[in-house]
Amino acid sequence: xxxxxxxxxxxxxxxxxxxxxxxxxxxxxxxxxxxxxxxxxxxxxxxxxxxxxxxxxxxxxxxxxxxxxxxxxxxxxxxxxxxxxxxxxxxxxxxxxxxxxxxxxxxxxxxxxxxxxxxxxxxxxxxxxxxxxxxxxxxxxxxxxxxxxxxxxxxxxxxxxxxxxxxxxxxxxxxxxxxxxxxxxxxxxxxxxxxxxxxxxxxxxxxxxxxxxxxxxxxxxxxxxxxxxxxxxxxxxxxxxxxxxxxxxxxxxxxxxxxxxxxxxxxxxxxxxxxxxxxxxxxxxxxxxxxxxxxxxxxxxxxxxxxxxxxxxxxxxxxxxxxxxxxxxxxxxxxxxxxxxxxxxxxxxxxxxxxxxxxxxxxxxxxxxxxxxxxxxx
Numbered sequence: 001x002x003x004x005x006x007x008x009x010x011x012x013x014x015x016x017x018x019x020x021x022x023x024x025x026x027x028x029x030x031x032x033x034x035x036x037x038x039x040x041x042x043x044x045x046x047x048x049x050x051x052x053x054x055x056x057x058x059x060x061x062x063x064x065x066x067x068x069x070x071x072x073x074x075x076x077x078x079x080x081x082x083x084x085x086x087x088x089x090x091x092x093x094x095x096x097x098x099x100x101x102x103x104x105x106x107x108x109x110x111x112x113x114x115x116x117x118x119x120x121x122x123x124x125x126x127x128x129x130x131x132x133x134x135x136x137x138x139x140x141x142x143x144x145x146x147x148x149x150x151x152x153x154x155x156x157x158x159x160x161x162x163x164x165x166x167x168x169x170x171x172x173x174x175x176x177x178x179x180x181x182x183x184x185x186x187x188x189x190x191x192x193x194x195x196x197x198x199x200x201x202x203x204x205x206x207x208x209x210x211x212x213x214x215x216x217x218x219x220x221x222x223x224x225x226x227x228x229x230x231x232x233x234x235x236x237x238x239x240x241x242x243x244x245x246x247x248x249x250x251x252x253x254x255x256x257x258x259x260x261x262x263x264x265x266x267x268x269x270x271x272x273x274x275x276x277x278x279x280x281x282x283x284x285x286x287x288x289x290x291x292x293x294x295x296x297x298x299x300x301x302x303x304x305x306x307x308x309x310x311x312x313x314x315x316x317x318x319x320x321x322x323x324x325x326x327x328x329x330x331x332x333x334x335x336x337x338x339x340x341x342x343x344x345x346x347x348x349x350x351x352x353x354x355x356x357x358x359x360x361x362x363x364x365x366x367x368x369x370x371x372x373x374x375x376x377x378x
């Protein structure tokens with residue numbers, strides 16, 4: 001075979017026909033290069049088996065009707081202004097407060113009632129204010145309670161049914177935040193608003209404001225639960241002071257104070273003492289629990305005995321109340337109050353010059369309360 005141009009072109013033509021038969025129906029993406037005169041052609045096409053998966057765009061799931069996608073401007077046309085400016089920073093308070101006002105009423109009326117009876121109306125007002133502080137190892141509880149009740153009946157003058165002023169302050173210090181025991185110091189004070197009488201006698205009062213008045217001051221230990229519904233105070237060192245600031249009652253030796261000394265003609269030689277001090281052991285307990293739905297039990301107990309005079313002779317002051325809540329404002333109260341004090345005597349007899357003929361007897365004082373009224377806490 002000679003090397004003529006005709007032979008070379010023929011070889012190229014045959015090679016292209018063979019290549020087209022081998023590739024079958026494959027299509028070259030590279031366009032052919034048009035040359036009129038080439039000495040040789042080099043095939044540089046590379047087949048790449050690559051699949052490109054393009055991530056689809058997430059669709060908008062929810063478009064609010066008030067949003068304008070073409071003009072994204074926030075509008076405040078339908079919003080209302082705040083009543084108060086927002087408080088961005090508020091100092092935490094460790095004080096808890098309770099303000100409670102209440103009034104109980106009872107009424108009985110008779111018209112042509114064959115069994116008989118007197119029309120009567122009774123009212124009892126009460127108020128309680130609490131200011132309690134709790135932070136880490138320190139707890140300071142304070143409360144003031146006031147009660148006053150009146151009753152009026154047919155053909156009778158106005159009578160007093162309840163009268164009390166009570167103040168208490170307890171300071172406690174914990175050794176740790178786990179235990180419920182505190183080192184405590186406690187101060188109590190009790191008295192009344194107005195004169196008390198042994199009805200129907202209204203000429204001679206048997207009690208007045210600060211006659212008597214009682215104060216307790218001591219130190220000991222307290223057990224106080226985390227929710228402050230149970231408070232037990234034990235004080236082996238407590239001073240009790242009885243005040244009788246009315247001169248007539250002090251001269252009679254009422255409520256345990258030393259009575260006045262009279263001569264044979266009944267003149268006062270030495271006036272009676274107005275303060276009587278004792279030193280003894282005090283235990284108090286306050287307990288509150290919801291025993292049923294809308295039925296709350298409240299218990300307050302005070303026990304005191306004097307070391308110097310009659311150790312073991314215990315003075316008792318015990319209140320037990322049940323509050324039945326009708327709704328937020330209407331409340332029914334059922335309660336009892338028991339007092340036993342050896343220094344308070346009944347049926348005492350004196351002669352003309354003031355000498356004691358019969359010292360009288362100590363009795364248990366009992367009071368029962370049932371009332372329906374309103375209560376407001378703020």
